[in-house]
Amino acid sequence: xxxxxxxxxxxxxxxxxxxxxxxxxxxxxxxxxxxxxxxxxxxxxxxxxxxxxxxxxxxxxxxxxxxxxxx
Amino acid sequence: xxxxxxxxxxxxxxxxxxxxxxxxxxxxxxxxxxxxxxxxxxxxxxxxxxxxxxxxxxxxxxxxxxxxxxxxxxxxxxxxxxxxxxxxxxxxxxxxxxxxxxxxxxxxxxxxxxxxxxxxxxxxxxxxxxxxxxxxxxxxxxxxxxxxxxxxxxxxxxxxxxxxxxxxxxxxxxxxxxxxxxxxxxxxxxxxxxxxxxxxxxxxxxxxxxxxxxxxxxxxxxxxxxxxxxxxxxxxxxxxxxxxxxxxxxxxxxxxxxxxxxxxxxxxxxxxxxxxxxxxxxxxxxxxxxxxxxxxxxxxxxxxxxxxxxxxxxxxxxxxxxxxxxxxxxxxxxxxxxxxxxxxxxxxxxxxxxxxxxxxxxx
Numbered sequence: 001x002x003x004x005x006x007x008x009x010x011x012x013x014x015x016x017x018x019x020x021x022x023x024x025x026x027x028x029x030x031x032x033x034x035x036x037x038x039x040x041x042x043x044x045x046x047x048x049x050x051x052x053x054x055x056x057x058x059x060x061x062x063x064x065x066x067x068x069x070x071x
Numbered sequence: 072x073x074x075x076x077x078x079x080x081x082x083x084x085x086x087x088x089x090x091x092x093x094x095x096x097x098x099x100x101x102x103x104x105x106x107x108x109x110x111x112x113x114x115x116x117x118x119x120x121x122x123x124x125x126x127x128x129x130x131x132x133x134x135x136x137x138x139x140x141x142x143x144x145x146x147x148x149x150x151x152x153x154x155x156x157x158x159x160x161x162x163x164x165x166x167x168x169x170x171x172x173x174x175x176x177x178x179x180x181x182x183x184x185x186x187x188x189x190x191x192x193x194x195x196x197x198x199x200x201x202x203x204x205x206x207x208x209x210x211x212x213x214x215x216x217x218x219x220x221x222x223x224x225x226x227x228x229x230x231x232x233x234x235x236x237x238x239x240x241x242x243x244x245x246x247x248x249x250x251x252x253x254x255x256x257x258x259x260x261x262x263x264x265x266x267x268x269x270x271x272x273x274x275x276x277x278x279x280x281x282x283x284x285x286x287x288x289x290x291x292x293x294x295x296x297x298x299x300x301x302x303x304x305x306x307x308x309x310x311x312x313x314x315x316x317x318x319x320x321x322x323x324x325x326x327x328x329x330x331x332x333x334x335x336x337x338x339x340x341x342x343x344x345x346x347x348x349x350x351x352x353x354x355x356x357x358x359x360x361x362x363x364x365x366x367x368x369x370x371x372x373x374x375x376x377x378x379x380x381x382x383x384x385x386x387x388x389x390x391x392x393x394x395x396x397x398x399x400x401x402x403x404x405x406x407x408x409x410x411x412x413x414x415x416x417x418x419x420x421x422x423x424x425x426x427x428x429x430x431x432x433x434x
Binding site for chain 2: 008009012015016019020025027028029031032035036038039042043046052054055056059060062063064066067069
Protein backbone atom coordinates (compact mmCIF):
# COMPACT_ATOMS: atom_id res chain seq x y z
CA UNK A 1 0.00 0.00 0.00
CA UNK A 2 2.68 2.44 1.06
CA UNK A 3 4.88 1.46 -1.91
CA UNK A 4 1.96 2.00 -4.27
CA UNK A 5 1.29 5.39 -2.74
CA UNK A 6 4.92 6.49 -3.05
CA UNK A 7 4.94 5.29 -6.65
CA UNK A 8 1.88 7.41 -7.38
CA UNK A 9 3.57 10.48 -5.88
CA UNK A 10 6.76 9.79 -7.85
CA UNK A 11 4.81 9.46 -11.11
CA UNK A 12 2.89 12.68 -10.51
CA UNK A 13 6.13 14.57 -9.82
CA UNK A 14 7.83 13.04 -12.86
CA UNK A 15 4.93 13.99 -15.11
CA UNK A 16 4.38 17.55 -13.88
CA UNK A 17 7.74 18.94 -12.82
CA UNK A 18 9.80 18.80 -16.06
CA UNK A 19 7.19 20.82 -17.95
CA UNK A 20 7.13 23.48 -15.24
CA UNK A 21 10.93 23.67 -15.10
CA UNK A 22 11.08 24.12 -18.85
CA UNK A 23 8.60 26.99 -18.78
CA UNK A 24 10.35 28.48 -15.74
CA UNK A 25 7.22 28.65 -13.63
CA UNK A 26 8.62 29.19 -10.13
CA UNK A 27 5.43 30.12 -8.32
CA UNK A 28 3.61 27.13 -9.80
CA UNK A 29 6.47 24.87 -8.73
CA UNK A 30 6.27 26.12 -5.15
CA UNK A 31 2.47 25.74 -5.06
CA UNK A 32 2.77 22.28 -6.58
CA UNK A 33 5.22 21.09 -3.94
CA UNK A 34 3.27 22.64 -1.07
CA UNK A 35 0.12 20.84 -2.20
CA UNK A 36 1.99 17.58 -2.81
CA UNK A 37 3.49 17.81 0.69
CA UNK A 38 0.01 18.37 2.11
CA UNK A 39 -1.27 15.39 0.17
CA UNK A 40 1.59 13.27 1.49
CA UNK A 41 0.99 14.43 5.06
CA UNK A 42 -2.66 13.39 4.75
CA UNK A 43 -2.25 10.11 2.91
CA UNK A 44 0.98 8.44 4.07
CA UNK A 45 -0.04 8.17 7.77
CA UNK A 46 -3.34 6.67 6.64
CA UNK A 47 -1.52 4.10 4.53
CA UNK A 48 0.64 3.23 7.55
CA UNK A 49 -2.43 2.88 9.72
CA UNK A 50 -1.81 5.96 11.87
CA UNK A 51 -4.98 7.82 12.82
CA UNK A 52 -5.12 11.50 11.82
CA UNK A 53 -7.66 13.71 13.57
CA UNK A 54 -10.56 14.39 11.25
CA UNK A 55 -11.37 18.05 10.42
CA UNK A 56 -15.00 17.12 10.99
CA UNK A 57 -14.50 17.00 14.77
CA UNK A 58 -13.68 20.69 15.45
CA UNK A 59 -16.40 21.77 13.01
CA UNK A 60 -18.85 19.56 14.87
CA UNK A 61 -17.82 20.98 18.21
CA UNK A 62 -18.22 24.52 16.87
CA UNK A 63 -21.67 24.10 15.36
CA UNK A 64 -23.16 21.57 17.79
CA UNK A 65 -24.98 24.23 19.89
CA UNK A 66 -26.80 25.53 16.79
CA UNK A 67 -27.90 22.08 15.73
CA UNK A 68 -30.43 22.01 18.58
CA UNK A 69 -32.51 24.42 16.50
CA UNK A 70 -33.31 21.60 14.09
CA UNK A 71 -34.74 19.29 16.74
CA UNK B 72 -2.72 33.35 -18.46
CA UNK B 73 -4.12 31.17 -21.20
CA UNK B 74 -7.00 32.34 -23.29
CA UNK B 75 -10.14 32.45 -21.15
CA UNK B 76 -12.55 29.64 -21.76
CA UNK B 77 -16.01 30.88 -22.61
CA UNK B 78 -19.10 28.92 -21.73
CA UNK B 79 -22.56 29.29 -23.22
CA UNK B 80 -25.60 29.75 -20.99
CA UNK B 81 -26.97 26.32 -21.94
CA UNK B 82 -23.76 24.64 -20.84
CA UNK B 83 -23.77 26.36 -17.46
CA UNK B 84 -27.49 25.60 -17.00
CA UNK B 85 -26.96 21.88 -17.43
CA UNK B 86 -23.80 21.94 -15.33
CA UNK B 87 -25.77 23.56 -12.50
CA UNK B 88 -28.71 21.17 -12.96
CA UNK B 89 -26.43 18.17 -12.72
CA UNK B 90 -24.57 19.71 -9.81
CA UNK B 91 -27.80 20.16 -7.84
CA UNK B 92 -29.18 16.74 -8.73
CA UNK B 93 -26.05 14.68 -8.21
CA UNK B 94 -25.99 13.41 -4.66
CA UNK B 95 -29.33 14.91 -3.64
CA UNK B 96 -31.26 12.48 -5.83
CA UNK B 97 -30.07 9.56 -3.74
CA UNK B 98 -29.48 11.14 -0.33
CA UNK B 99 -32.21 13.76 0.04
CA UNK B 100 -35.28 11.53 0.64
CA UNK B 101 -33.77 9.97 3.77
CA UNK B 102 -32.22 13.23 4.92
CA UNK B 103 -35.50 15.16 5.01
CA UNK B 104 -37.58 12.20 6.18
CA UNK B 105 -35.69 12.12 9.46
CA UNK B 106 -37.03 15.47 10.64
CA UNK B 107 -39.99 16.29 8.40
CA UNK B 108 -41.50 12.80 8.19
CA UNK B 109 -43.87 12.52 5.26
CA UNK B 110 -43.76 16.22 4.41
CA UNK B 111 -40.21 16.09 3.09
CA UNK B 112 -41.25 17.06 -0.41
CA UNK B 113 -42.75 20.32 0.88
CA UNK B 114 -39.52 21.14 2.69
CA UNK B 115 -37.62 20.65 -0.57
CA UNK B 116 -39.96 22.99 -2.46
CA UNK B 117 -39.64 25.67 0.25
CA UNK B 118 -35.88 25.22 0.16
CA UNK B 119 -35.94 25.73 -3.59
CA UNK B 120 -37.54 29.13 -3.01
CA UNK B 121 -34.81 30.02 -0.53
CA UNK B 122 -32.24 28.62 -2.95
CA UNK B 123 -33.49 30.95 -5.67
CA UNK B 124 -33.02 33.91 -3.30
CA UNK B 125 -29.48 32.71 -2.57
CA UNK B 126 -28.71 32.36 -6.26
CA UNK B 127 -30.03 35.90 -6.79
CA UNK B 128 -27.41 37.03 -4.29
CA UNK B 129 -24.68 35.14 -6.15
CA UNK B 130 -25.85 36.49 -9.50
CA UNK B 131 -25.88 40.04 -8.10
CA UNK B 132 -22.29 39.59 -6.95
CA UNK B 133 -21.36 38.15 -10.31
CA UNK B 134 -22.92 41.03 -12.26
CA UNK B 135 -21.43 43.66 -9.97
CA UNK B 136 -17.94 42.23 -10.44
CA UNK B 137 -18.26 40.86 -13.93
CA UNK B 138 -15.27 38.89 -15.07
CA UNK B 139 -13.81 38.28 -11.62
CA UNK B 140 -14.28 35.38 -9.26
CA UNK B 141 -15.10 35.63 -5.55
CA UNK B 142 -11.42 35.16 -4.70
CA UNK B 143 -10.46 38.30 -6.59
CA UNK B 144 -13.33 40.59 -5.68
CA UNK B 145 -13.13 39.65 -2.02
CA UNK B 146 -9.68 41.24 -2.06
CA UNK B 147 -11.02 44.33 -3.82
CA UNK B 148 -13.79 44.79 -1.29
CA UNK B 149 -12.25 43.82 2.02
CA UNK B 150 -8.64 44.69 1.41
CA UNK B 151 -5.80 42.34 0.64
CA UNK B 152 -5.30 40.38 3.86
CA UNK B 153 -8.98 39.94 4.94
CA UNK B 154 -9.85 39.24 1.31
CA UNK B 155 -7.20 36.53 1.13
CA UNK B 156 -8.52 34.96 4.32
CA UNK B 157 -12.02 34.92 2.84
CA UNK B 158 -10.62 33.40 -0.33
CA UNK B 159 -8.84 30.72 1.68
CA UNK B 160 -12.07 29.93 3.54
CA UNK B 161 -13.88 29.67 0.24
CA UNK B 162 -11.21 27.36 -1.20
CA UNK B 163 -11.44 25.24 1.94
CA UNK B 164 -15.21 25.00 1.46
CA UNK B 165 -14.74 23.75 -2.10
CA UNK B 166 -12.17 21.21 -0.94
CA UNK B 167 -14.26 20.02 1.99
CA UNK B 168 -17.43 19.77 -0.09
CA UNK B 169 -15.55 17.82 -2.75
CA UNK B 170 -14.19 15.44 -0.13
CA UNK B 171 -17.64 14.91 1.38
CA UNK B 172 -19.24 14.24 -1.99
CA UNK B 173 -16.44 11.84 -2.81
CA UNK B 174 -16.97 10.07 0.50
CA UNK B 175 -20.73 9.82 -0.10
CA UNK B 176 -19.99 8.42 -3.50
CA UNK B 177 -17.62 5.75 -2.20
CA UNK B 178 -19.87 4.88 0.74
CA UNK B 179 -22.82 4.28 -1.55
CA UNK B 180 -20.80 2.00 -3.81
CA UNK B 181 -19.43 0.04 -0.86
CA UNK B 182 -22.73 -0.33 0.99
CA UNK B 183 -25.06 -1.08 -1.84
CA UNK B 184 -22.88 -2.59 -4.52
CA UNK B 185 -19.55 -4.10 -3.54
CA UNK B 186 -19.30 -4.51 0.23
CA UNK B 187 -15.89 -6.23 0.16
CA UNK B 188 -14.04 -3.62 -1.89
CA UNK B 189 -12.15 -0.98 0.09
CA UNK B 190 -13.50 2.57 -0.07
CA UNK B 191 -10.27 3.99 -1.43
CA UNK B 192 -10.66 2.04 -4.69
CA UNK B 193 -13.87 3.83 -5.67
CA UNK B 194 -12.71 7.19 -4.39
CA UNK B 195 -9.41 7.17 -6.22
CA UNK B 196 -10.85 5.87 -9.50
CA UNK B 197 -13.57 8.53 -9.61
CA UNK B 198 -11.05 11.20 -8.57
CA UNK B 199 -8.74 10.14 -11.38
CA UNK B 200 -11.49 10.77 -13.93
CA UNK B 201 -12.57 14.02 -12.26
CA UNK B 202 -8.96 15.28 -12.22
CA UNK B 203 -8.62 14.38 -15.89
CA UNK B 204 -11.79 16.33 -16.71
CA UNK B 205 -10.60 19.37 -14.75
CA UNK B 206 -7.13 19.11 -16.27
CA UNK B 207 -8.61 19.42 -19.74
CA UNK B 208 -10.40 22.61 -18.75
CA UNK B 209 -13.83 23.92 -17.90
CA UNK B 210 -15.10 23.84 -21.46
CA UNK B 211 -14.34 20.15 -21.80
CA UNK B 212 -16.04 19.52 -18.47
CA UNK B 213 -19.17 21.32 -19.68
CA UNK B 214 -19.27 19.44 -22.98
CA UNK B 215 -18.72 16.18 -21.17
CA UNK B 216 -21.59 17.07 -18.88
CA UNK B 217 -23.81 17.93 -21.85
CA UNK B 218 -23.04 14.50 -23.27
CA UNK B 219 -23.99 12.74 -20.02
CA UNK B 220 -27.10 14.81 -19.35
CA UNK B 221 -29.52 12.87 -21.63
CA UNK B 222 -28.50 9.58 -20.01
CA UNK B 223 -28.99 10.99 -16.52
CA UNK B 224 -32.30 12.73 -17.22
CA UNK B 225 -33.78 9.75 -19.07
CA UNK B 226 -32.74 7.40 -16.24
CA UNK B 227 -34.34 9.71 -13.69
CA UNK B 228 -37.54 9.98 -15.76
CA UNK B 229 -37.70 6.18 -16.11
CA UNK B 230 -37.24 5.78 -12.36
CA UNK B 231 -39.82 8.40 -11.43
CA UNK B 232 -42.43 6.96 -13.83
CA UNK B 233 -41.84 3.30 -13.00
CA UNK B 234 -42.05 3.87 -9.27
CA UNK B 235 -45.79 4.37 -9.73
CA UNK B 236 -46.03 0.68 -10.65
CA UNK B 237 -44.61 -0.59 -7.37
CA UNK B 238 -47.35 -2.68 -5.68
CA UNK B 239 -46.92 -0.85 -2.36
CA UNK B 240 -47.34 2.56 -3.97
CA UNK B 241 -50.17 4.43 -2.31
CA UNK B 242 -50.37 8.20 -2.57
CA UNK B 243 -52.67 8.25 0.48
CA UNK B 244 -49.59 7.58 2.63
CA UNK B 245 -48.62 11.20 2.02
CA UNK B 246 -51.64 12.29 4.09
CA UNK B 247 -52.21 13.94 6.49
CA UNK B 248 -50.26 16.95 5.36
CA UNK B 249 -48.20 18.83 7.95
CA UNK B 250 -49.30 16.65 10.86
CA UNK B 251 -46.38 17.86 13.00
CA UNK B 252 -47.04 21.48 12.23
CA UNK B 253 -45.77 23.67 9.45
CA UNK B 254 -42.89 25.05 11.50
CA UNK B 255 -41.25 21.64 11.48
CA UNK B 256 -41.32 21.60 7.69
CA UNK B 257 -39.86 25.09 7.63
CA UNK B 258 -37.04 24.03 9.94
CA UNK B 259 -36.32 20.97 7.83
CA UNK B 260 -36.13 23.06 4.69
CA UNK B 261 -32.80 24.33 6.01
CA UNK B 262 -31.28 20.96 5.09
CA UNK B 263 -32.16 20.98 1.37
CA UNK B 264 -31.48 24.71 1.23
CA UNK B 265 -27.84 24.24 2.18
CA UNK B 266 -27.46 20.93 0.39
CA UNK B 267 -27.74 21.01 -2.59
CA UNK B 268 -29.14 24.45 -3.50
CA UNK B 269 -26.80 26.64 -1.49
CA UNK B 270 -23.80 24.75 -2.77
CA UNK B 271 -24.36 26.72 -5.96
CA UNK B 272 -22.05 29.26 -4.32
CA UNK B 273 -19.23 27.36 -6.03
CA UNK B 274 -20.61 28.65 -9.31
CA UNK B 275 -19.20 32.04 -8.35
CA UNK B 276 -15.98 30.51 -9.67
CA UNK B 277 -17.63 29.61 -12.97
CA UNK B 278 -19.86 32.62 -13.74
CA UNK B 279 -16.94 34.81 -14.84
CA UNK B 280 -16.24 32.32 -17.64
CA UNK B 281 -19.72 32.70 -19.08
CA UNK B 282 -19.95 34.53 -22.37
CA UNK B 283 -23.14 36.18 -21.16
CA UNK B 284 -22.92 36.46 -17.39
CA UNK B 285 -26.12 38.54 -17.25
CA UNK B 286 -27.99 35.26 -17.63
CA UNK B 287 -26.62 33.91 -14.34
CA UNK B 288 -29.77 34.66 -12.35
CA UNK B 289 -32.12 33.00 -14.83
CA UNK B 290 -29.87 29.98 -15.22
CA UNK B 291 -29.48 29.30 -11.52
CA UNK B 292 -33.19 29.83 -10.82
CA UNK B 293 -34.10 27.49 -13.69
CA UNK B 294 -31.67 24.83 -12.56
CA UNK B 295 -32.91 25.03 -8.97
CA UNK B 296 -36.58 24.79 -9.98
CA UNK B 297 -35.96 21.85 -12.32
CA UNK B 298 -33.84 19.94 -9.83
CA UNK B 299 -36.22 20.70 -6.94
CA UNK B 300 -39.14 19.24 -8.93
CA UNK B 301 -37.21 16.03 -9.59
CA UNK B 302 -35.92 15.67 -6.01
CA UNK B 303 -39.31 16.54 -4.48
CA UNK B 304 -41.12 13.99 -6.65
CA UNK B 305 -38.67 11.22 -5.79
CA UNK B 306 -38.99 12.13 -2.10
CA UNK B 307 -42.78 12.03 -2.28
CA UNK B 308 -42.56 8.66 -3.99
CA UNK B 309 -40.35 7.14 -1.30
CA UNK B 310 -42.97 8.17 1.27
CA UNK B 311 -45.78 6.81 -0.90
CA UNK B 312 -43.99 3.46 -1.10
CA UNK B 313 -42.49 3.09 2.37
CA UNK B 314 -44.81 5.29 4.40
CA UNK B 315 -43.33 6.51 7.64
CA UNK B 316 -40.57 3.88 7.35
CA UNK B 317 -38.85 5.98 4.70
CA UNK B 318 -36.58 7.54 7.31
CA UNK B 319 -35.14 4.17 8.32
CA UNK B 320 -33.25 3.65 5.06
CA UNK B 321 -29.80 5.04 4.45
CA UNK B 322 -30.51 5.30 0.72
CA UNK B 323 -34.29 5.19 0.45
CA UNK B 324 -34.26 6.10 -3.26
CA UNK B 325 -32.13 3.10 -4.01
CA UNK B 326 -34.20 0.78 -1.83
CA UNK B 327 -37.35 1.96 -3.57
CA UNK B 328 -35.91 1.49 -7.05
CA UNK B 329 -35.05 -2.08 -6.11
CA UNK B 330 -38.77 -2.71 -5.64
CA UNK B 331 -39.61 -1.92 -9.27
CA UNK B 332 -40.90 -5.04 -11.01
CA UNK B 333 -42.86 -4.40 -14.15
CA UNK B 334 -44.54 -7.31 -15.93
CA UNK B 335 -41.73 -9.62 -14.81
CA UNK B 336 -39.43 -8.41 -17.56
CA UNK B 337 -38.48 -4.97 -16.31
CA UNK B 338 -36.55 -5.72 -13.16
CA UNK B 339 -33.27 -4.80 -11.51
CA UNK B 340 -33.63 -1.16 -12.47
CA UNK B 341 -31.33 -0.31 -9.58
CA UNK B 342 -28.50 -0.32 -12.10
CA UNK B 343 -29.99 2.96 -13.26
CA UNK B 344 -29.35 4.50 -9.84
CA UNK B 345 -25.74 3.49 -10.08
CA UNK B 346 -25.50 4.98 -13.57
CA UNK B 347 -26.95 8.26 -12.29
CA UNK B 348 -24.79 8.17 -9.19
CA UNK B 349 -21.52 7.62 -11.05
CA UNK B 350 -22.18 10.07 -13.87
CA UNK B 351 -23.57 12.99 -11.90
CA UNK B 352 -21.39 12.39 -8.85
CA UNK B 353 -18.42 12.63 -11.18
CA UNK B 354 -19.55 16.03 -12.44
CA UNK B 355 -20.19 17.36 -8.94
CA UNK B 356 -16.76 16.25 -7.75
CA UNK B 357 -15.18 17.81 -10.84
CA UNK B 358 -16.91 21.14 -10.18
CA UNK B 359 -15.68 21.12 -6.55
CA UNK B 360 -12.17 20.24 -7.64
CA UNK B 361 -12.25 22.95 -10.28
CA UNK B 362 -13.43 25.55 -7.77
CA UNK B 363 -10.68 24.60 -5.34
CA UNK B 364 -7.94 24.54 -7.98
CA UNK B 365 -9.05 27.79 -9.59
CA UNK B 366 -9.36 29.36 -6.15
CA UNK B 367 -5.79 28.38 -5.23
CA UNK B 368 -4.52 29.61 -8.59
CA UNK B 369 -5.99 33.04 -8.03
CA UNK B 370 -5.10 33.20 -4.35
CA UNK B 371 -1.43 32.61 -5.05
CA UNK B 372 -1.41 34.45 -8.40
CA UNK B 373 -0.32 31.47 -10.48
CA UNK B 374 -0.24 31.64 -14.27
CA UNK B 375 -1.75 28.25 -14.95
CA UNK B 376 -3.98 25.99 -12.90
CA UNK B 377 -3.08 22.70 -14.56
CA UNK B 378 0.02 21.83 -12.48
CA UNK B 379 -1.90 21.82 -9.19
CA UNK B 380 -4.88 19.74 -10.36
CA UNK B 381 -3.38 16.35 -9.50
CA UNK B 382 -1.97 17.30 -6.07
CA UNK B 383 -5.35 18.82 -5.20
CA UNK B 384 -7.05 15.62 -6.30
CA UNK B 385 -4.76 13.63 -4.02
CA UNK B 386 -5.55 15.92 -1.07
CA UNK B 387 -9.27 15.63 -1.74
CA UNK B 388 -9.10 11.83 -1.90
CA UNK B 389 -7.05 11.59 1.30
CA UNK B 390 -9.46 13.96 3.04
CA UNK B 391 -12.48 11.98 1.82
CA UNK B 392 -11.17 8.87 3.55
CA UNK B 393 -10.49 10.52 6.88
CA UNK B 394 -13.50 12.85 7.28
CA UNK B 395 -15.80 10.22 8.73
CA UNK B 396 -15.36 6.90 10.47
CA UNK B 397 -18.63 5.43 9.17
CA UNK B 398 -21.93 6.21 7.49
CA UNK B 399 -23.75 6.93 10.75
CA UNK B 400 -21.31 9.73 11.48
CA UNK B 401 -21.86 11.02 7.95
CA UNK B 402 -25.66 11.15 8.25
CA UNK B 403 -25.30 12.83 11.62
CA UNK B 404 -22.95 15.47 10.22
CA UNK B 405 -24.97 16.00 7.04
CA UNK B 406 -28.28 16.53 8.81
CA UNK B 407 -27.22 18.32 12.01
CA UNK B 408 -23.98 20.19 11.44
CA UNK B 409 -23.77 20.81 7.71
CA UNK B 410 -26.85 23.10 7.49
CA UNK B 411 -25.21 25.58 9.88
CA UNK B 412 -21.60 25.08 8.91
CA UNK B 413 -22.23 25.53 5.19
CA UNK B 414 -24.43 28.56 5.79
CA UNK B 415 -21.30 30.45 6.80
CA UNK B 416 -19.92 30.07 3.28
CA UNK B 417 -23.18 30.02 1.37
CA UNK B 418 -24.93 32.97 2.96
CA UNK B 419 -22.72 34.83 5.41
CA UNK B 420 -19.64 35.27 3.24
CA UNK B 421 -21.41 36.51 0.06
CA UNK B 422 -23.84 38.63 2.09
CA UNK B 423 -20.96 40.23 3.99
CA UNK B 424 -19.14 41.02 0.75
CA UNK B 425 -22.15 42.61 -0.93
CA UNK B 426 -23.04 44.72 2.14
CA UNK B 427 -19.43 45.87 2.52
CA UNK B 428 -19.36 46.86 -1.11
CA UNK B 429 -22.68 48.72 -0.91
CA UNK B 430 -21.53 50.57 2.22
CA UNK B 431 -18.30 51.49 0.46
CA UNK B 432 -20.24 52.84 -2.53
CA UNK B 433 -22.38 55.07 -0.32
CA UNK B 434 -19.45 56.72 1.42
